[in-house]
Amino acid sequence: MKQVKLVPYVYPPLGYRLQGQDQAWLVENPHCRNLCASLASIEFQRYFLQLLIDFVQVADIGGYAWDYNYFFDTNHTAYSQWRGWQWVRTQLLLALPHLIMDHRYGSQYDGPWSWVTLNGYTSPLLADENPETYPILYPSLHTDKIATNFMLPGNRELRLEHFGSMENIPGFIGHQSERFSADGRLPWQDHDIRDFDLMGFPYSLLANVASAGLNLIHNMIAARDLQEYYLLPERTLQFWTYWIQWTDKHIEEIRNSIPFLTEHNWSLMKLNGIDGFLFLFNPNYVQEHRMIRLDGQLNIKSPTQRGYWLLSEIYPEQKYLQLIEYNQTLDFLLDGQSATVFELSFISTVSKPILVGVSGTAFIANKNILMINGVYGEAGTQTIHPIFVIMPEEQVIESVILNGNEKRFQQVKEFIILIDVLSFPGQYLPRSAQIMNNSIIVSDLLLQQFIERQQEYPIVWTDDELNEVAWLGPHRLLLFICIVNPDDRWNVTAQINNVTVIVHKGYNTRDTHNRDRFMGFYLDLTNIVQKPNIEYTLSLEMPTLDPGLFQGLFLENIERILVEA
Incomplete structure (x- = not known):
């Protein structure tokens, strides 16, 4: 790998020893196993700075990751310890300006002057990064989406409440595998090494591009298990590469990134205010009509020149949608648990036919025949x-x-307008399709989608992985019983066509089944719903819930099913 270097974890306040000199900085404190180093000590600052410089030169590392950097010296003010820590970081970067610094301990609370010397980013998630420690804000069977939905409010806080620049706002791509084993110990050998959330990953990556596009911190790379590494689908790699390269090409827009209305809407506009992008996320399973007004709150300005101002979708499809105007309110239909990216672009001169309203291409044949294909x-x-x-x-x-x-069609000057709407045949099954009236019907195209995904990603999953981990085995048709704040002590049973089926319990941790990390109940329909266009009747028994807690029943692991008009 090119330009890849290791970054060691460093705890600054530990009881560093130096014979005959450490008495100048060691203070009694149980947080460091009896002795902590005082960052208020000038002697320790000089010693620690030189130690850090020496380690870089010996180990050829790329930077440092700071953690547990609390001010434990009760004999000195927190300010004197913070000031000493600022001096160490500043002198370190003056000596070695190429170092990248990763801050993992709530550094956002040290104040804006701390950010000047970050040379990296502040604390990802604004909290601990292990799935054992952060809450599930929105029900989901995908660990990457759970982590992302926890990250987004923090990045909104950094941007709007701490006035953070995008250079300092941290990403959190994917998820970190849990730290503890089932018995509560820290395992020293690899465990649960196959852990990549294939279907949740795009949501996570796009949320990071929108809210932390200058610090794309990867917490999960499918590289610990050989099957997971070598069999990662080519289109996943292409998607991954495309969006990382996209951030290099759109630094201006990322620097202007701003959340609006909620943490699930991000506007990335150029300084001209007319060209840019909208990243919209729906953390819920139910489809949502989101009304958005194109105005100054999104860093949008009204065009002053003549031309065509267009809205297009660039993910998951690529197509021009409509002409737009300043102050116009648009209705965006967002699939459940989805990420959708739109582009605003102003075109002053048209050099070739532009098709608007659907995907495809348009061109002229035989001088006066308009051909629209694809x-x-x-x-x-x-x-x-x-x-x-x-x-x-x-x-x-x-x-x-x-x-x-x-x-x-009808022609109005340079516009060729189709008179009739287009229909696309088949059964409508959007991403996270909701099941109504307890009736499950799937199409042959959906079943074929799962077959193709298994061929594309042919990992040999273990029974434990398929029975215990909801986000693995993405070739499976799952049905999520979506409940806000579910309780794993509930007795939930299910039948399909009067035959009892297993109700699985999903957790955001692999080994430690903590009630606070309980995702919810789900069914694996892969070997049950195997025929298209046939009704399967579902019956459920579960506790009586307060109004609003039961969100519905949703099919999982669906991608958009596209057919020709």
Whole structure:
């Protein structure tokens, strides 16, 4: 690997010893096993600085990760200890300016002057990073989404309440595997090494691009298990690479990133205020209509020149959606547990036909025939935006051919507008599809999606992995019983077509089944729902819940099912 270096974890206040000199800085305190070093001591500051410089030169490391950096010396003020720590970091960077610093102990509370000498970022998650320690804010079967939904409020806080620059706001991509084994010990050997959340990862990566795009901290790389490493799907690697490279190309927009309304909306605009991106996240399983006004709260300005201001979706699909105006309120339909990225772009000059309203490409054939090819949409839906083509110049069009079929149209100057809506055949099953009336019906295209994913990611999973870990085995059709604050002591039973099926319990930890880390109950339908277009009837027995706690029943591990118009 190129330009990859190790970064050691360092606890500054530990009881560092130096014969004949350490009495100048050691103080009694139980937090460091009886003796702590005082960062208020000038002697310790000089000693510790030289120790850090020497270690870099000997070990050729890339930086330092600071943790447990509390001020334990009760004989001196917290300020004197903070000031001493500032001096150490400042002198270290003056001596070795290439070092990257990772801060893991709530450094956001040290005040804005601490940020000047970070040369990295403040504390990820603003809390401890182990899944045993942070709460589940939104029900989910994906550990990456749980970690991300905990990260986003913290990054919003850093941006809006601490006025942090994007250079100092930390990411938290993926998740960190739990620290403790089932018996409460810290294992020294690898355990639960296969832990990559394939279906939750895109949500996590995109949330990091939006809220911490200049510090893409990876906590999980599928590299500890050989199968997981070598069989990682090529399109996952391409997606991963694309968005990391995207941050290099869009630094201006990332520096202007701002959350609006909630921590689940992020606006990344250029300084001109007309070109940029909207990253929208729905942490709930229920689809949501999110109303957003294009105004100054999003760092958006009204264009002053003539041209076409367009909104497009760039993830998960790529397509122009509609023309937009300043102060316009848009209705975004967001799938459950989803990330969706939109682009605002102003085009002053059109050099070739631009297709708006659906995916695909448009071009002119035989001088006056408009050809539109490659038009796909979600199965079971119709187009909701007008479909039109912006021509480079006013040109008389005699016919429009879309996916090989002639379509009715009208021409208004340079706009070629289709008269009829487009329908996309099949059953509508969006990401995190909700089951209504306890009736489960799936399409052949969905079943084929799971078959193809297993072929694309052919890991041989163990029974324990499939029975105990909801986010592994992404080839499975799962049904999530979505409940806010579920209790693993509840007795929940299920039948499908009057046959009892296992109700699994999902936890955000692999070994330690702590009630506070309980995700919820779910069914594995992979070997049950095997035929398309046939109704499977589900019956559930569970405790009576307070209104609003039961969110619904949702199919898991679905990607958009696209079909040709």
